[in-house]
Amino acid sequence: MTSLEDALRPAVGAAHVLVDDDLRAPYETDWTRRFTGAARCVVRPASTAEVVAVVRACAAAGAPVVVQGGNTGLVGAGVPAGGEVLVSLARLAEVEPVDAVEAQVTVGAGVTLEKLQTHARAAGLDFGVDLAARSSATVGGMIATNAGGIRVLRHGSMRAQVVGLEAVLADGSVLTRLGGLAKDNTGYDLTQLVAGSEGTLAIVTRARLRLVPLLPARAVALVAVAGTDAALDLLAAARAELATLSAAEIFYPEGLDLVRSHARLPAPFDGPAGAYVVLECAARTDPTDHILELLSSCKAVEDATVASDRAGLERLWAYREAHTEAISAAGVPTKLDVCVPLGELTALVAELPATVARVTPTARVIPFGHLNEGNLHLNVLDAGDRSEEVTDAVLRLVAAHRGTISSEHGVGRAKAPWLSLSRTPEEIGAMRRIKAALDPQGMLNPGVLLPG
Amino acid sequence: MTSLEDALRPAVGAAHVLVDDDLRAPYETDWTRRFTGAARCVVRPASTAEVVAVVRACAAAGAPVVVQGGNTGLVGAGVPAGGEVLVSLARLAEVEPVDAVEAQVTVGAGVTLEKLQTHARAAGLDFGVDLAARSSATVGGMIATNAGGIRVLRHGSMRAQVVGLEAVLADGSVLTRLGGLAKDNTGYDLTQLVAGSEGTLAIVTRARLRLVPLLPARAVALVAVAGTDAALDLLAAARAELATLSAAEIFYPEGLDLVRSHARLPAPFDGPAGAYVVLECAARTDPTDHILELLSSCKAVEDATVASDRAGLERLWAYREAHTEAISAAGVPTKLDVCVPLGELTALVAELPATVARVTPTARVIPFGHLNEGNLHLNVLDAGDRSEEVTDAVLRLVAAHRGTISSEHGVGRAKAPWLSLSRTPEEIGAMRRIKAALDPQGMLNPGVLLPG
Structure with missing residues (x-):
C-alpha cells in the first residue's frame, strides 16, 4: 500500500514533503505560541498545479488539510489541530508585472x-x-x-x-x-x-x-487626549475636515508603558494622558498644514506632536506599531480582536478592566487598535490558566455592546466556540450548507471557523 | 383544496394579491419592452414577515417565485417567464434615520x-x-x-x-x-x-x-476628443491629476445625434468629434480650477465646455444621461452591457460596426458608458428579428477581447445562454452547488442567471 507521503513526493518534489519533527516544527506553532499541533507532514507546493495534486492526493487518502501562509495568524487557523497535512503556500511567490493602465x-x-x-x-x-x-x-x-x-x-x-x-x-x-x-x-x-x-x-x-x-507626502500626528470620548471627538473632526485622512489609531497608557520599555522609546509628551490617537494623512502634496489646522481647532487635543519626514513618521508610528511585539515580549497574551459601533466604544473600554478582574484579578488588559472602525485589539496578559474564561467574559461583554468577536483576525480555532455571539443560527446554518456544498468531505481546515 | 392565492391573501392582505390581468400587467413587462410574461399573481408584501409568509406559502405549493423591485432591470430578471408568483417589494419602503456617527x-x-x-x-x-x-x-x-x-x-x-x-x-x-x-x-x-x-x-x-x-462642489467638463484612444489618454491624465475625479463617461457621435433630436439639445461644439468624454469632479470646495488645468495641459482635448453651477451641470450631464431614453424612443434596442480591459476598448469599439453588420446590415450600434471601467452599453437598434444573433456575435467579440458579457446589468434571462463566455465550467459548477445548497427546490427566480 502506497502511503499518502509517497503520493505527495512526486507531486511537489521529495524535498518539499517534510516529515521529520525538526523540519515540521517551524510550521506547527503559531506566532502567539498559543496554538500548536503536530502535522502529519508539511507539504510545500510551488504552483497551482502542485496544489491541485496535493489536494487530490489528500482527498483520495481522506486526509484533512490545514493551509498556511506566513504563519502570522492570531486565531490558530493556520496550524494543525493534530494529524492534518499542512500545506504551506510560501513557495507560491511569483509576482507578475504591474498593469499600470488598470492599476x-x-x-x-x-x-x-x-x-x-x-x-x-x-x-x-x-x-x-x-x-x-x-x-x-x-x-x-x-x-x-x-x-x-x-x-x-x-x-x-x-x-x-x-x-x-x-x-x-x-x-x-x-x-x-x-x-x-x-x-x-x-x-x-x-x-x-x-x-x-x-x-x-x-x-x-x-x-x-x-x-x-502612491501618495508620497505623509504627515502623522500623535495626539494626547483625555480618553476614549475625546478620541472619538477628534476622529469625528478629522473625518469631517481631513479629506486626505488615511489612518486613525488609538492606544492607551498601559500599552504606551509596555512599548516604551520594550522598544526603549522616550515619553512622547511631558505629562500622562487618558488615551493617544495617531492620525495620518496621505496626499500628493504635503498635508502637514491640514493636520496642524485640525489640531489647533479641535478642543479634544491636549497635546500633539507632528512629523512629515521619514524618520519622524517612523518614530511616531513606532508607539502604535510596537504594541504587538511589546505585548508578546511581556508574556503569552490572550488576543481578542473586537469591533463595536463607535457609540459603544467608550462604554466597552470603561467596562473591560472590571470584566476581566471578575475572572482573574491578576490579569491586565492592553487595548489598542483602529479607532476609525471601532476595532480594538484587546490583549490580556497574565491570565494564567483562565484564558478561556477571560475570552468568554470579554466576548460576551462585546456582544452586549452590539460588537463582533472578530474584527479582522478571523475566527479560526480560537473563537469558533463563540461564533454564535456574532452570527445568528440562520447565518451559521447557511454557512454550513455552503461549506457542505463545496467541501462535502470536510477536508479543508476542519475545526476552523465553524464550530465542530 | 385551498389555492395558493387563498394562502397568500391572509399573508399580505387581499388587496395586495393581484390576480386580474389589468392589475398584473404593469408588473409583467419590463422597461425595455423586450421581456414580458404572465405571472400567476402579483403579491405585494409590506414587511420581512410578510415576505416570509409569501415564500413559505409558495414553497408549500411548489410555486416558483420571481422577485421585482422598481422594474428598471434590463435583462429580464424581474419579470416572469410565465406562471411564477411575482413578488413585488415596492411596499418595503421604510427609511430609518441616518446614523451620522457611523455614516x-x-x-x-x-x-x-x-x-x-x-x-x-x-x-x-x-x-x-x-x-x-x-x-x-x-x-x-x-x-x-x-x-x-x-x-x-x-x-x-x-x-x-x-x-x-x-x-x-x-x-x-x-x-x-x-x-x-x-x-x-x-x-x-x-x-x-x-x-x-x-x-x-x-x-x-x-x-x-x-x-x-456629501461633496457639494461639483464641476463637469464635456470634452470633444478624436476617438476612443484619445479618450483613454484623457482618462489617464484625469486619474493621475484629479484627486477629486468622481465620474468619467464616454459617448459617441451616433448617440449624440439621437440625444439631440430626442431631447432637443443644441450642438455642444461647433464641429463634430470622434468621441465625447464627460469628466466630473466633486469636492468640498469648487474643483473647477483643477479641471481647467487638466484641460489646458492634456493634448487629447480638442474642445471642451465646463460648468459648475447647477443648471450647467444638468445641461452637460443631459448629453450623457438622455442616451437610454433617446435610444428607447428610437426603437426597441438590443441592450448589451459589456466591460473589457481598457487596453482592449479601442479595438472593441472599432470592430463593433462590422461585427453587427455581418449579422444584419440594417442595424445600428450606439455605444456609451462608463469609460473609467471600460464598461460600454452597446445598444443595437433596428436589429429586427436578428436580436439573438446580434447578441451572440457581439458577446463573442467581447469575450475575444477578454471582456465580460455583463458589466452592471446582470445576466438575467437575457444573457443566461452566454454565461459560459464569462465564467468557467468550474465557476458555474460552484455556483450551481451553492444555488442547490440554499434553494434546493429551485424556487427563487428560476431561469435567471444560471442557464437551464
Missing part, C-alpha cells in the same frame, strides 16, 4: 505584503492594505482572513483589494478569475465568498489585486 | 434610489451610487444586480455600499445582518454572496448601507 497586479498566494508593496511602489502605485506583520504576512493568508490593518479607513479591508483570484476547491477543481475586469456582473461573487473564509472553502493560490495611487 | 442608514428593499439620496443629503451625507433610473430603481433591485452607474470610479459599485442586509431564503428562514459594523470577520460574507445573485439565492428585504461625504 492591478497578479501575485502568488505566498508573496509577502512587503514584497507586494515594494513591487507596487516601484511602478509608482501602492497597495491599499498595510499592517505591522508586513514582512511575513502573505497575500493568500491576508485574503483568507480578510486582513485589515491601518489603512482600512482609506482603502477598505483586504477583500476590497481583491479583484479576482485563483483557488483550488476540495475536489481539486480550480476556480480561476484573474482577468481583472473592473466591473463584472455575471453571477455569484465567488471571489468574495472565498475571501474571509479562512481556508475552509478553497485554497487561494493566486490573486489579482487592485493597486492605489 | 450608515438602514432602508427597506423597496426604497427608490432617489428617496435614499434625498434622505442621505438631508443628513449632510450622500449615497455612493447614482444612476439615471434613480426615480424608479429600488435599493433591493440594485443590490440584487450589483448596480453600477456613474460614480463607481469614486465609490465602487452597489456591493461596496452594502454593509449588511436582511434576506429571506427559499425555506423562509431570514438572514439578518444589519448591525453595521465597519469590520466584522466572522465567517462567510453572506451579504456579498447575496449581492449580485439576482434574486436566485434570497430575497433582500432590508439593507444597511454606507453613506459617503
